[in-house]
Each structure stands twice: as structure tokens, then as C-alpha cells.
Amino acid sequence: MTKIGVLALQGAFIEHETMLQKVGAEPVEVRLPDQLDDLDGLIIPGGESTTIGRLAVAYGLIEPLRQFAQRKPTWGTCAGMIFLAKDIGIDRQPILGMMDIAVNRNAFGRQIDSFETDLNIPVIGDPPFHAVFIRAPVVTEVGEGVDVLARLNDGRIVGVQQGHWLATAFHPELTHDDRLHRHFLSLVSRDKS
Secondary structure (H helix, E strand, O other), X not given: OOEEEEEOOOOOHHHHHHHHHHOOXXXXXXXXXXXXXXXXXXXXXOOOHHHHHHHHXXXXXXXXXXXXXXXXOEEEEOHHHHHHEEEOOOOOOOOOOOEEEEEEOOOOOOHHHOEEEEEOOHHHOOOOEEEEEOOOOEEEEEOOOOEEEEEOOOOOEXXXXXXXXXEEOOOHHHOOOOXXXXXXXXXXXXXXX
16 A cells, blocks of 8 residues: 655644545654655645744754655645745745745735635646635745646646645645545656556
């Protein structure tokens, strides 16, 4: 069975685990570096990106996570997108800095400004994906080799892929739609072959 790690320091990791079980993968909670061993991929969930970064430093995870993401498919949702980005506009927050994207953290305002909307995501097909945005980031720049997967109606970028890295500004794990988790598993399968 495909084993997918879920960074379980803070945030919506249990919901990702439930979705992974639904699509036939074995979720593994990751809190320490040795828990990355033997995983086929990793999800960095939503939560609070500053807290995730600080806890990753405290548990000695930053460099092991970077090394893992260099080799294996890694998906960041919401705060996880921030954690994967190379440019988040500030220097004082620990990040992995893997994906060639610039991100505006908390681009939509406070918790009260959270919203839901339908997104066209061609890589997963029809119908549109009902996306949940909670204090979400937005991608402001993409580098070479980064594919834009999803945009809001106003053109702002909320889903990207660069090789085996995937990042979404929204929370697919808070819906009943498993198509993005299946897409991530397809990246894992492609990487394994």
C-alpha cells in the first residue's frame, strides 16, 4: 500500500488522513525526522504557517523535510503552500523554500473573511471543485517550470504544481471531493515507476 506522510505538528492533519484512507493510501503521522523513512509522499496541511515552521525547527525537521521533498512528491495545502514557497515576503519565518513561487500570506484577510467557491481545475476534470478558503494565501508570482492549476474568477492563482510538488491555497481535505488527493497519488505513482 502507498504510504503518505502527513506532517502532524499542527493544523488539519486528521482530515487529510481520513481522505487518504478513502482513496486507498496508508496515512502516517510525521512529527520526527525518522518518521519520514519509507514514505512515498508527504502532505503538509493547513494550519498556522508560523507555528508549523517553529515546531519544525524545534523537532529538527526542516532539513529532513527539505531532503525528503527533493526526492519525493510533496503537497502543501494553505499554510503548507506557504511552507513550500521560496518567497513569502518576510525573512523571519522558517520555511522549506522548495517551490519557485511567491506567496502573499493571509491574502484574503482575517478568519471572518474566509469563503468557499467553485474552481475549474482542468487536471482533475469536471465538475468544478468546491474549494474552502480559510485565512488563505495566494500565489503572486510563479517561476519557470511551475504550472498554474487553479485561479479564482479574478485571476489570482490558488493552485500550482512544479514537478512532483503540489500546492493549493485552499483545503481539499475539508470537502467530500477526493479528486485532488487522487491527483497527488498519481504523482506518487509516477514517481515510484
